Amino acid sequence: MQQSIGIGLAGLGNVGAGVFKHLQANRTLLRERLGLDLEVRRIAVRDSARRASEGFPSALLTENWRELVEDPSVQIVVEVMGRREESLALILESIARKKIVVTANKALLAEHGREIFEAATKYGVPVFYEAAVGGGIPIIKALREALIGNHIISIHGIINGTSNYILTRMQEAGLSFPAALAEAQAAGYAEPDPAFDVNGWDAAHKAIILASLAYGFWVPTDKIFVEGIENLTSADFRFARQLGYGIKLLGIIKATSSTPGSEIEVRVHPTLVPEKHVLASVNGVFNAIAVHGNVVGETLFYGRGAGQDPTSSAILCDIAEAAEALANPRRNLGFMPHGLYGCCKPLDNILSEYYLRLCVEDRPGVIAKISGILGELQIGISSIFQPEADEEGSTVPLVMMLHTATHAQMRTALERIGALDCVCKPPQMIRAEHFS
Ligand code: HSE
Numbered sequence: 001m002q003q004s005i006g007i008g009l010a011g012l013g014n015v016g017a018g019v020f021k022h023l024q025a026n027r028t029l030l031r032e033r034l035g036l037d038l039e040v041r042r043i044a045v046r047d048s049a050r051r052a053s054e055g056f057p058s059a060l061l062t063e064n065w066r067e068l069v070e071d072p073s074v075q076i077v078v079e080v081m082g083r084r085e086e087s088l089a090l091i092l093e094s095i096a097r098k099k100i101v102v103t104a105n106k107a108l109l110a111e112h113g114r115e116i117f118e119a120a121t122k123y124g125v126p127v128f129y130e131a132a133v134g135g136g137i138p139i140i141k142a143l144r145e146a147l148i149g150n151h152i153i154s155i156h157g158i159i160n161g162t163s164n165y166i167l168t169r170m171q172e173a174g175l176s177f178p179a180a181l182a183e184a185q186a187a188g189y190a191e192p193d194p195a196f197d198v199n200g201w202d203a204a205h206k207a208i209i210l211a212s213l214a215y216g217f218w219v220p221t222d223k224i225f226v227e228g229i230e231n232l233t234s235a236d237f238r239f240a241r242q243l244g245y246g247i248k249l250l251g252i253i254k255a256t257s258s259t260p261g262s263e264i265e266v267r268v269h270p271t272l273v274p275e276k277h278v279l280a281s282v283n284g285v286f287n288a289i290a291v292h293g294n295v296v297g298e299t300l301f302y303g304r305g306a307g308q309d310p311t312s313s314a315i316l317c318d319i320a321e322a323a324e325a326l327a328n329p330r331r332n333l334g335f336m337p338h339g340l341y342g343c344c345k346p347l348d349n350i351l352s353e354y355y356l357r358l359c360v361e362d363r364p365g366v367i368a369k370i371s372g373i374l375g376e377l378q379i380g381i382s383s384i385f386q387p388e389a390d391e392e393g394s395t396v397p398l399v400m401m402l403h404t405a406t407h408a409q410m411r412t413a414l415e416r417i418g419a420l421d422c423v424c425k426p427p428q429m430i431r432a433e434h435f436s
Pocket residue numbers: 159160161162163189197202305306307
């Protein structure tokens with residue numbers, strides 16, 4: 001007689017419905033592989049009458065998630081409600097009742113990861129969250145287990161599919177940002193309110209989770225740098241291509257060194273990526289995460305970062321691991337805090353290379369003034385070109401690639417350059433990454 005494990009599914013939206021469907025469809029396969037039978041015993045929903053009419057078993061439905069948490073036959077709670085306070089309450093309550101938690105809630109983990117894992121440690125209950133980053137890409141398990149013997153030197157990730165779709169369309173079809181966003185919404189990729197996808201914060205929540213996992217402490221949300229893709233123009237893609245780059249929204253996570261106490265940096269922003277680098281070829285809604293470990297070297301994880309099926313695949317992995325953890329209690333509860341790292345690099349000290357596009361008056365002496373400011377601030381120019389004039393002819397774009405400088409140096413440079421009479425619009429600056 002095989003042991004049966006009871007699952008409580010909190011949420012029956014797109015992801016929850018996918019988990020239910022795939023758990024039923026692959027139940028025999030999972031039973032064969034695990035030697036355990038996985039059975040959904042309770043489902044918390046907002047509108048049980050509607051869900052029953054859609055064919056979900058009415059005997060399992062409840063509109064009160066507490067019933068699911070309090071049900072003694074439920075051993076694993078799968079949180080796919082995607083809310084904040086309610087999801088946090090459900091997770092903490094489940095942990096306190098010694099139920100293993102599976103969640104896809106990246107915003108919640110990024111903001112309350114520390115609190116959640118303090119509770120997990122107190123009660124000795126694992127929390128799994130494979131679906132929180134990269135959809136179906138098994139990046140959490142890779143960092144937590146496969147790369148456990150590595151100091152992580154860097155992580156570079158395309159971790160928001162909607163923004164990657166928009167950037168791909170701007171690059172390949174020359175669309176403006178609003179036109180590419182409208183296309184993403186029409187295709188059903190962007191949410192009706194796509195704010196978190198385009199302002200960088202969806203990727204930032206995922207970057208916080210990856211960084212925290214890689215470096216063993218929960219990275220505070222106010223210690224990271226986040227910039228969205230809203231201000232990119234089709235001209236930037238054109239000029240970047242002429243310079244040999246594509247533009248991607250990257251999550252960049254780095255340790256200054258692998259020595260104890262080393263600072264780490266976490267940032268999300270549009271980034272010039274050399275066309276020859278593999279991340280420049282990751283297009284459309286796909287995600288990809290390059291992890292550099294000090295033992296393994298370079299690794300790359302690629303796949304669908306969103307959608308019902310890839311997300312369900314990640315949650316099935318967590319449910320299977322949770323079922324095994326019930327049988328074999330373990331030390332690794334899903335997050336392994338340690339004290340080798342613990343502080344973030346001050347944002348002003350973060351080093352980068354830069355692309356700078358200016359709209360300037362077409363008259364002698366302009367380049368001298370701009371390069372004079374950069375020179376005074378010890379910022380070197382690696383290349384400079386002045387493409388075709390604007391339609392009215394009195395202003396021209398001026399595009400430069402700048403050598404490595406700190407954020408603080410660049411901020412001062414942009415303030416001083418932007419204040420020049422000969423500079424007609426606010427400067428456009430995009431960071432560049434050479435993966436060295
Ligand atoms: N909205 C996200 C994306 C998927 O576009 O990648 C969920 O994290």
